[in-house]
Amino acid sequence: MIFTRNAKARRRLRESGLAYLLLGPSLLIFAVFIFYPFLSNFYLGFFKTPPFPGLPNRFVGLSQYQEVLTSSTFLNSVRTTVAFAFLTVPLGIALGLGLAVVAHQQLRGIAIYRTIFSSTVATSVAVASVIFGTLFNPVVGLLPWLGINPQPPILDNPDWALIAVALITVWQTLGLTFILMASGLQAIPDELHEAARIDGAAAWSRFVRVTMPLLSPTIFFAVVIGGIFAFQTFGQIDLLTQGGPLDKTNVLTYYVFTTLRTENNDGKAAVLAVALFSITLVLTVVQMKVLERRVHYAR
Amino acid sequence: MHGDAPSPRRTASRNRRRVLLKVLRYLLLTFLAVVIVFPLYITVVNSLLSPQQIASRPPTFFPIHPQWGSYSTAWDAGHMSEYMLNSVIVTAIITVGQVATAILAAYAFAFLEFPLKRALFVLFLATLMVPFEVTIITNLTTITNLGWYNSYQGLAVPFLATGFGAFLLRQAFLQVPPDLKDAASIDGYGHWRFMTRVAVPLARPTVAALSVFAFLGAWNQYLWPLLVTKDDRYRTVQIGLKQLSSTSLDQVNVTFAGVVIAALPLVVLLLIFQKQLVRGLTAGAVKG
Known part of the structure; x- marks a missing residue:
């Protein structure tokens, strides 16, 4: 025993x-x-980084948090990031969903179109940025030839730079959005469409009444993910605009980077990182609520 | 069919309408495909033109006399060979490392009983809450203090484990029928043999999806390689593109060639592993 x-x-x-x-x-x-x-x-975040290396860090308590988080540069950076999210997420989802609907049919050769629609997952942020940076270039680019030639050039233009970077991002993430939406569509049983068709529902009303509600968990989900991605945006900015012109594209992650790398200010960068985390946390909590809802939907 | 048969003329007109509709569908699909793929297409075309041709108007949309020299220039003088090698090495280390650590951890969570199991599992999930961007400040200090600044270790080691991967594989392992575990232990299989011969082979689709996802993430990294490297010996291809694109405009064809070289591995990956990629991405999207 x-x-x-x-x-x-x-x-x-x-x-x-x-x-x-x-x-x-x-x-x-x-x-x-x-x-x-x-x-x-x-x-x-409690310590002020000295202006010259070699001097000791100075304990300042919460005052650095207050200073940084109320500064106009920080608030502008958050605003810019939110604007970037609003420029990229709805458009990206609308296009991805549109492509998924168009590709969701029985046609010979449809697999080739699906591959092409998902092709931009093969591009990285850097690849997309260099491609479009060159296409937007006022000397060798195609945009000026098409008659789109704002002064100053699009990526140096305070009114256009953020929009241009957003469009590039939408293109680069389109493959992923398409894949997400297409697999969401595929999960909807064909019988439901069939039933609605027999009931005499037209294509548009089938889309609005059947497809959209059943796809709404995927869409919500893509919205939250897109929001989180927006707050991690970095490569496009570093390669194309360096936060300019006039801080118009200084998104939060880029601001953390320059604070760390250019200003060598670890203390301030840490406060910004805490802010970045907090915002992402809020978005993640929202995401979990959405997921909860998705489980609920499935029942 | 049933009722009175439709007149031949009506059938013909309906057929014509169906054909027309089909043509319209193909036209729409083709139009969208062209718009999406155009930036990639023009990049390939421009990589085969001379800088003067690229700048000339109207633009050339088809290279009649392709000039392949830009590729060798990008590869040698543009250091793409070094960048690609670095990316391959770092990506391989990260992918293999992530899959290995995830398999080990997932096995423990799926098949073993131990104190603090729940708490540790929550800890693994908590890693998903912290975006990497938030950790760069101290990580840069840590890597520098370890003497790993500008090295393969510095590029790869922070990414050798993944809570997401462990979570995904645990789910797959939990699908392994318990009978199989019993049968295996009757056959004298220890944990190691059960893991390598039964559990992992059964979870192969998930392992494949995780591998592709890890590869994609590692290959596309930008912020960390930019922070932790300082010269061409260790720069990855994404950072190499930044170097290449900052050269003068009379070398712009070389920049385009570099972009094609950088994108090629993922294009091949997409074509071969499309199914795994889709699985990895749709599962990965949950992670965000």
Whole structure:
């Protein structure tokens, strides 16, 4: 009796040991490169980084948070990022959904069209930015030839730069949005459409009454994801506008980057990172609510 | 069919309408495909033209005398060969590392009992809440202190584990029938053999989707490689494109060639692994 209990306990101990061994590599990476840097942001935010390297950091408590988070540059940066989200997300989803609907039919060769519609997933942000940066170029680009030639050039133009970067982003993410929407559409049983058709519903009303409600979880979901992506936008800005002209494209992640890299101001960058995290957290919570709703829908 | 048969003329006109509708559908699809693919197409065309031809108006939309020299210039003088090699190395390390650590962790969560299991699982999920952009400040310091600034380790190590991947694989492992586990242990399979010979093979679609997703993420990284490298020895291809695009306009064909070179691996990947890619992306979208 005692023997078996001991053996059982020993087996359990061995199993636990194995489990921790298996989790070890992941936990180590998470601890060093996710949780520690995440938590240290809050702490770093309490210290003012000296203007010259070599001087000690000065403890200033919450005052740096207050200073940075009420500064006009920060508020402008948040506004710019929100505007960027509004420029990219609705348009991207509308186009992705449109393509998915058009590609959702039985036609010979439709697979080729689906591949082409998803083709921009093969481009990175850098690839898309360099392609369009060159196409928008006033000397070698195609836009000026098409008669679209604002002065100053589109990417240096305070009125147009953000819109141009947004359009490039929409194109670059279109493949992904299409894939998302197309698989959402595929999940809707054909019988529902068939039933609506037999009931005499026209194509448009079938789309609005049947497709849209059933697809709404996917769409909500794409909205939230798009919002989170917008707050992580960086490459396009670095390659095309460097936050300019006149800070018109200085989105939050780019602001964190320049604060860290150009200003070498770790303390201020940490406060900005905390803000970036908080905004993303809110969006993630919304996402979870949406997911909850999606589960509800499925029932 | 039933009732009175339609007159031949009506059938003919209906057929004609059906054909017309079909033609219209193809026209719409083709129009959309052309619009979407045009930027990629013109990039390939421009990579084969001379800089003078690229700047001439009206633009050339088909290269009658393709000039392939831009590719060798981009590859050698433009350092694309180095950038590509660096990207391949870093992407391979990250992909293999992520899949390996995810398999190990997912196995523990799916098949083993141990104290703090729930809490640790929540901790894994919590990593999904922290965007990488938020961690760069201290990570840059950590990597520098480790002596890994401007190195493959610096580029890859922070990404060797993924809570998302562990979560996805755990779900797949939970689908493995319990009978199989019992049968395996009767056959004297230890955990290691059960993992490698039963669990992982059964979860192969998920492993494949995760691999493609990890590859895509690693290959496309921009912010971190920009922060942690300082010269061409370790720059990845995305950062290399930045270097290449900042050269003068009389080399613009070389820039276009560089873009094509940088995009090619993913185009090939998309064509071969389309199904896995779609699975990985739709599952990955949940992560955001």
